[in-house]
Amino acid sequence: MAAPQKVCVVGSGNWGSAIAKIVGANAAQNPKFDSTVKMWVFEETVDGRKLTEIINTDHVNVKYLPGRKLPENVLAVPDLVEASRDADILIFVIPHQFIGRVCETIKGKIKSGVLGISLIKGVDEGPDGLKLISDVIQEKLGITMSVLMGANIANEVADEKFCETTIGCKNKNHGALLKELMQTNNFRVTVVEEHDVVEICGALKNIVAVGAGFCDGLGFGDNTKAASCGVADLITTCYGGRNRKVAEAFVKTGKSIEELEKEMLNGQKLQGPATAAEVHLILKHKNLIDKFPLFNAVYQICYQGHPVAEFISCLQNHPEHM
C-alpha cells in the first residue's frame, strides 16, 4: 500500500479553518492519509497569546472560526515552509491577494509531484489579462492544480449544515482522492473536469454578491437583486418567492400545502408542488426518477406523505455523490 498522503492546509481564516475541521476529521480515520494535518497560520496575537498556541492547545481558531472545535490532529504551524515542505497534498485557502507572496515563499521548497487544490475565490489580473488563481499557483510552483468551489458559507459548513460543493479536476484519480479527503455526510462533493469553469464561477459570484448588497442597502426587492446573473429566477425564488415561503411554513406549522396556500396567499396559486407532480410523471415515463432526487423528494413530501424531516437524507444520496 502507498505511504499515507501528508496534507497541509495553506491558510487558517474562516474557510481555511472550516476545511481543516473536515480534512482533519477525515484524515484521522482514513489510512490513505497521514493522521496529522498541518495548517499554516499567519501568526498573530490574540488576547496576549499566539494564535498557533491557542489552536494547538484549545483546538479552536478563536479569531476566524470561534466556537467550533478543530480536530486535535490539526496542527497549527506558523512557518509556511515548515508547514508545507513534506506535504503530498497542498490545500490553498487564503484571501487571493496573498497568493503571490505565499508561492514565492515555498517555491523550490516543496516535494515534487505535490497535488494542489485551490479553494480561493478570486482572479489575478496582469498584463495578459485575467488569470485564474490556480493557474498562478501552477505556474509559480510547477504543481498539478485542482479547485474546489461551492455555495459554502464557512460557518455553516463548520456547523455541519448540509451543502454541496464541486471539485474541478482534470485527472480522475486525483479527483477521487481529493473527494475522499474532503467529502462528509453534510459536505457533498461532485467532481467535474471543467476546473476553469468551476473556478471562474466561484470568483465572479463575489462581484454579484456585492451588487446584491447594494440592492439591499438601497431598499430594492428580490427581483432587482437577482437581475444581474443568469440564474436570476432561481436565486430570487429561493429567497423571496411564494413557493419558498409556503414550504417553510409547511415545515413549521405541520399544516398541509393546500391549507397554507389558502391561508397565506389570498387566492394566489402555488406553482411548485403542482409542477413537481407533473415532472414526476414525465420522469416516471422515462425511467429517470433516480437521476433527480431533489425533484423526487419534493414530490414525495408534497403528495405522498413522506416526512419532511427526511428531505436532507434524500439529497445525501444524490447519484452525483456516489
Ligand SMILES: NC(=O)c1ccc[n+]([C@@H]2O[C@H](COP(=O)([O-])OP(=O)(O)OC[C@H]3O[C@@H](n4cnc5c(N)ncnc54)[C@H](O)[C@@H]3O)[C@@H](O)[C@H]2O)c1
Ligand atoms: N469564508 C467563507 O465562507 C468562504 C467560503 C468559500 C470560499 N472562501 C474563499 O476562501 C478564501 C479564503 O477565505 P477565508 O475565509 O479562509 O479567509 P478570511 O477571509 O477569514 O481571511 C483571513 C485570513 O487571512 C490571513 N492573512 C491576513 N494577512 C495575511 C497575509 N499578509 N498573508 C497571508 N495571509 C494573511 C489571516 O491570517 C486569516 O487566516 C477566499 O478566497 C474566500 O473567497 C471563503
Ligand SMILES: O=P(O)(O)OC[C@H](O)CO
Ligand atoms: O462570505 P462570502 O461573500 O465571501 O462568500 C462565502 C462563500 O464564497 C459562499 O459560498
